[in-house]
Amino acid sequence: MASYDSPGTSLNGWHPGERAMQHKMGYDKAPGVGEMWRYIYGEMTDQHRKFHTSNLHFLPVVTLDKAGRPWSSILTGEDGTIGWITPAQRAASTLVLRPRVWEGDPFWENTDQFDARDDGEGMLIAGIGVEVSTRRRNKLAGKIKRLERNDESRKIMFDVRVDEATGNCPKYIVIRSLSPHPKTNPTVVYDHSNMSPADRLPSEVISFIQAADTIWLGSAYLVDPSSSDAKLFPSHLGINHRGGRPGWVRVKPSDGRTLVIPDYSGNRFMSSLGNIEYTPLASVLIVDFDTGDVLYLTGDAENLQGQAAEDIMPLHKSLTTLRVTGYRFLKDALPLRQKKDIEPSPYSPAIKLLKEEIELQGAHTTFFEGVGGKLPQAVLQKIDLHSPNIATFTFRSPSLSIQPGQAIILDFKALLGSPQYRHMSEGKPSLVNDDLIRTWTVSSYHPQTRGDAEGPEIQSSFQLTMKEKEGGLVTGALFSIAGGLNASKPHLLADVTPFNIEAGIVGVSGDFYLPLDEVSSETRIQAQQLFWAAGGIGLTPFLVMLRAILTSTSTDARKQSWDIVFALSTREPQVLLPLVERVFNTKPTDSSDSPAHPNVRLHLHLFTRKPVPASLTAQSSFDITTHPERLEERWFVEQKETLEGREAYVCGPAEFENLVVNSLVNAVGLEKGKVRKEGFAY
Ligand SMILES: Cc1cc2nc3c(=O)[nH]c(=O)nc-3n(C[C@H](O)[C@H](O)[C@H](O)COP(=O)(O)OP(=O)(O)OC[C@H]3O[C@@H](n4cnc5c(N)ncnc54)[C@H](O)[C@@H]3O)c2cc1C
Structure with missing residues (x-):
C-alpha cells in the first residue's frame, strides 16, 4: 500500500456509515484504521492513470437509475481490446471512456439522466479496474462531466473526473487470461427491472449466481444535501470486486430472490459495507467469462453481524443480504472470453451453506x-x-x-x-x-x-x-x-x-x-446389498458404518443380513487394512462375549500399488482381493453383475469420487442421484 504522501486525500475522514461498520466489526479499535482514509487520494496518481488507460479490457462501473437505485454495469470497448480508456488532455485526474454499451446494460438508461447543462455538478459514477491476469486493481469514484451518445451505434464517449482513487489488495481475485471476442450477439433473456413483491428469480438465474466465483458489488452513499454530514462527506458511489469459490454467494431458497454475500477478511476500510450501512441499497454484476453472459441485479441491502449473521449462514459472523428488486440477464453480451485455465485465489475459504439450505437437505x-x-x-x-x-x-x-x-x-x-x-x-x-x-x-x-x-x-x-x-x-x-x-x-x-x-x-x-434405524422387520426381506468406495482416509465413515452394522444391538438390525462390496484405494495399505480388520473383529457393545454380527458378508477389494505383505491378508476374517493398480472404470465393467442394484456410498478425494460415481453410472447403470457421496475436500 502507498504511503501518506501526495497526491493527498480529498476526504475529511471516514463517513458515518464506514465508521458505524468499522465499529460493528471492532476495527475502530485497531491501530491505524481510523486514519486509513488518507490512502484514498483526491485524484489519480500517474500510476493509476497509466493502469486504467493501458491495462483494462473491461471496467465494472456503478451508476444510479432514476429511482436512485445503484446498478453495476460492465463497460468495454467495441471489440474487447484494450485502449478504449484514454487520459484526458489537460486534466490529470480525468479519464475519457469510449465504450459501446449493448442493449440491456442499465448504464445506457442511467446516463439518460446526465444533463449537459448541469456540467458543473456532473453525474455520480464509480469504477474498479482489475487486470485479471495479474490481480492488480485500482478503484475510482467521481463524476461524469461530459457525455456524448450515438443512439444508433450505442457508442458513448464520456469524461470521468476522478476525485477518489485508491489501490487495493489482490485477495480473492481469480487469475484469468482474457482475449477479445468481438462477435457477440447480446440477447436480453430477462428484463425485470422492477420486481413485484412476490416475484422470485428464475432458477436459471439462481444457478448462474451460485456458480459464480466473482461478483462486482456496487454501493451508494447518498446523503441528504441539507444534512450536516453532506458538507464533510458528500454523496458518492462505490464498486468493488468480491470473490470466493464458486457457490460462495447463496440465494435464499425461501424467497428465491435474496442473495447472501459472506464478508471475507478485507482491508478494513469498510467502504462498500459502510455505504450500505448508510444507504441500504446495493447492486451486483456477475459475468460468465466463458459465455459472455451477464447478470445485473439491484436491490435492498443489509449488513448483518454476529448471531444475526450466523442465524442465516451458520459459522459465518459477517455478511450482507441483497433482496433483489430488479434484474436483467443477457446472453452472449461481453466481447471477451477467458482461456481455459483459470487460477483460483488461494485466499478464498471453503463455501458455507445457508441455514435454510442445510435444513432443506434433511436437517x-x-x-x-x-x-x-x-x-x-x-x-x-x-x-x-x-x-x-x-x-x-x-x-x-x-x-x-x-x-x-x-x-x-x-x-x-x-x-x-x-x-x-x-x-x-x-x-x-x-x-x-x-x-x-x-x-x-x-x-x-x-x-x-x-x-x-x-x-x-x-x-x-x-x-x-x-x-x-x-x-x-x-x-x-x-x-x-x-x-x-x-x-x-x-x-x-x-x-x-x-x-x-x-x-x-x-x-x-x-x-x-447408514440409516440403521430404517431397518425393520418390513425392510428386512433380503440381504442389504451395499457398495462402498473409499479413497485413502475417506475410509473413516465406512469404519464406523461397519462397526455399527457389526455391533448393533437392535434386534431388527441384527436379524438383517448384510452383503458389502468395499473398494478401498490407498497408498497406505499397511495402516488402513488393520483398521478395517480391527473393526471387523469388534464385539457387540452389549456383551463382550457374543460373536460379531454373524450375518455380515464383506468382500474388500484393495487397490494399491504398494506391496501388501501376505501377513496382512492371510489371516483376514473377511474376503480380500488385492489389485496392484489404480481403481479404474474397467473394474466396474467387470463387476457389473455384482454391483447392480446395490446402495452405493463413496468417500474420498474429488477425483476419486468422480471416477467412482461416473463408473457406477456408465458401467453399472446406477442412477447418479442415488450414489451417496461424502467429500472431505472443501
Ligand atoms: C465432512 C468432512 C469429514 C472429514 N473427515 C475426515 C476424517 O475422518 N479424517 C481426516 O483425516 N480428515 C477428514 N476431513 C478433512 C479434515 O477436515 C482436514 O484434513 C482438516 O480440516 C485439516 O485441518 P488443518 O488445520 O490441519 O489444515 P489447514 O491448515 O486448514 O489446511 C492446510 C492447507 O490445506 C487446505 N485444506 C485443508 N483441509 C482441506 C480439505 N479438507 N480440503 C481441501 N483443502 C484443504 C487448506 O486450504 C490449506 O491450504 C474431513 C473433512 C470434511 C469436510
Missing part, C-alpha cells in the same frame, strides 16, 4: 449454541498412533447424538489462540480467513442405548481417525503433540487428559450415514 446438522458464549467442550483423552501421520484421537465430551458416518465440527481456538487480523499472508493464504473450525467424521459408533431402535444416543466420548494435512494448522499441532509424546514418553499417549487439550464442539453434521 441432519445440529449446531450447538453454547452457554454464555462458550461451546460445549471436548477434551483430548487418548491418542492411538497408527503411523506417523494417521492416528485415532479420542475426546471426552458431553452426550452427543451422532449417526454412523456423520462428522463433528470442532473449534480449536483454545489450543491455537484466536486468529489475529492479517491483511495478506503470502506463505499461508488460508490463515487470512481461518476461524480454526475443522470437521472430521466421527469414527466411533454411538448406538442408542435406550430401547431397541437404532438412532441418536448418549455417550461421553468420541473418536476421530485423522490424517495429518500437509502444512495443516490443526492437524499439524495435534500430530506434533502425538509425535513428540511418542518419541519421549509413549506411555502418556494412553492418557493425555492432564495436558488439557480442548476443542469447542460447534456441531454435528452430515447426511452421509
Whole structure:
C-alpha cells in the first residue's frame, strides 16, 4: 500500500456509515484504521492513470437509475481490446471512456439522466479496474462531466473526473487470461427491472449466481444535501470486486430472490459495507467469462453481524443480504472470453451453506449454541498412533447424538489462540480467513442405548481417525503433540487428559450415514446389498458404518443380513487394512462375549500399488482381493453383475469420487442421484 504522501486525500475522514461498520466489526479499535482514509487520494496518481488507460479490457462501473437505485454495469470497448480508456488532455485526474454499451446494460438508461447543462455538478459514477491476469486493481469514484451518445451505434464517449482513487489488495481475485471476442450477439433473456413483491428469480438465474466465483458489488452513499454530514462527506458511489469459490454467494431458497454475500477478511476500510450501512441499497454484476453472459441485479441491502449473521449462514459472523428488486440477464453480451485455465485465489475459504439450505437437505446438522458464549467442550483423552501421520484421537465430551458416518465440527481456538487480523499472508493464504473450525467424521459408533431402535444416543466420548494435512494448522499441532509424546514418553499417549487439550464442539453434521434405524422387520426381506468406495482416509465413515452394522444391538438390525462390496484405494495399505480388520473383529457393545454380527458378508477389494505383505491378508476374517493398480472404470465393467442394484456410498478425494460415481453410472447403470457421496475436500 502507498504511503501518506501526495497526491493527498480529498476526504475529511471516514463517513458515518464506514465508521458505524468499522465499529460493528471492532476495527475502530485497531491501530491505524481510523486514519486509513488518507490512502484514498483526491485524484489519480500517474500510476493509476497509466493502469486504467493501458491495462483494462473491461471496467465494472456503478451508476444510479432514476429511482436512485445503484446498478453495476460492465463497460468495454467495441471489440474487447484494450485502449478504449484514454487520459484526458489537460486534466490529470480525468479519464475519457469510449465504450459501446449493448442493449440491456442499465448504464445506457442511467446516463439518460446526465444533463449537459448541469456540467458543473456532473453525474455520480464509480469504477474498479482489475487486470485479471495479474490481480492488480485500482478503484475510482467521481463524476461524469461530459457525455456524448450515438443512439444508433450505442457508442458513448464520456469524461470521468476522478476525485477518489485508491489501490487495493489482490485477495480473492481469480487469475484469468482474457482475449477479445468481438462477435457477440447480446440477447436480453430477462428484463425485470422492477420486481413485484412476490416475484422470485428464475432458477436459471439462481444457478448462474451460485456458480459464480466473482461478483462486482456496487454501493451508494447518498446523503441528504441539507444534512450536516453532506458538507464533510458528500454523496458518492462505490464498486468493488468480491470473490470466493464458486457457490460462495447463496440465494435464499425461501424467497428465491435474496442473495447472501459472506464478508471475507478485507482491508478494513469498510467502504462498500459502510455505504450500505448508510444507504441500504446495493447492486451486483456477475459475468460468465466463458459465455459472455451477464447478470445485473439491484436491490435492498443489509449488513448483518454476529448471531444475526450466523442465524442465516451458520459459522459465518459477517455478511450482507441483497433482496433483489430488479434484474436483467443477457446472453452472449461481453466481447471477451477467458482461456481455459483459470487460477483460483488461494485466499478464498471453503463455501458455507445457508441455514435454510442445510435444513432443506434433511436437517441432519445440529449446531450447538453454547452457554454464555462458550461451546460445549471436548477434551483430548487418548491418542492411538497408527503411523506417523494417521492416528485415532479420542475426546471426552458431553452426550452427543451422532449417526454412523456423520462428522463433528470442532473449534480449536483454545489450543491455537484466536486468529489475529492479517491483511495478506503470502506463505499461508488460508490463515487470512481461518476461524480454526475443522470437521472430521466421527469414527466411533454411538448406538442408542435406550430401547431397541437404532438412532441418536448418549455417550461421553468420541473418536476421530485423522490424517495429518500437509502444512495443516490443526492437524499439524495435534500430530506434533502425538509425535513428540511418542518419541519421549509413549506411555502418556494412553492418557493425555492432564495436558488439557480442548476443542469447542460447534456441531454435528452430515447426511452421509447408514440409516440403521430404517431397518425393520418390513425392510428386512433380503440381504442389504451395499457398495462402498473409499479413497485413502475417506475410509473413516465406512469404519464406523461397519462397526455399527457389526455391533448393533437392535434386534431388527441384527436379524438383517448384510452383503458389502468395499473398494478401498490407498497408498497406505499397511495402516488402513488393520483398521478395517480391527473393526471387523469388534464385539457387540452389549456383551463382550457374543460373536460379531454373524450375518455380515464383506468382500474388500484393495487397490494399491504398494506391496501388501501376505501377513496382512492371510489371516483376514473377511474376503480380500488385492489389485496392484489404480481403481479404474474397467473394474466396474467387470463387476457389473455384482454391483447392480446395490446402495452405493463413496468417500474420498474429488477425483476419486468422480471416477467412482461416473463408473457406477456408465458401467453399472446406477442412477447418479442415488450414489451417496461424502467429500472431505472443501
Ligand atoms: C465432512 C468432512 C469429514 C472429514 N473427515 C475426515 C476424517 O475422518 N479424517 C481426516 O483425516 N480428515 C477428514 N476431513 C478433512 C479434515 O477436515 C482436514 O484434513 C482438516 O480440516 C485439516 O485441518 P488443518 O488445520 O490441519 O489444515 P489447514 O491448515 O486448514 O489446511 C492446510 C492447507 O490445506 C487446505 N485444506 C485443508 N483441509 C482441506 C480439505 N479438507 N480440503 C481441501 N483443502 C484443504 C487448506 O486450504 C490449506 O491450504 C474431513 C473433512 C470434511 C469436510
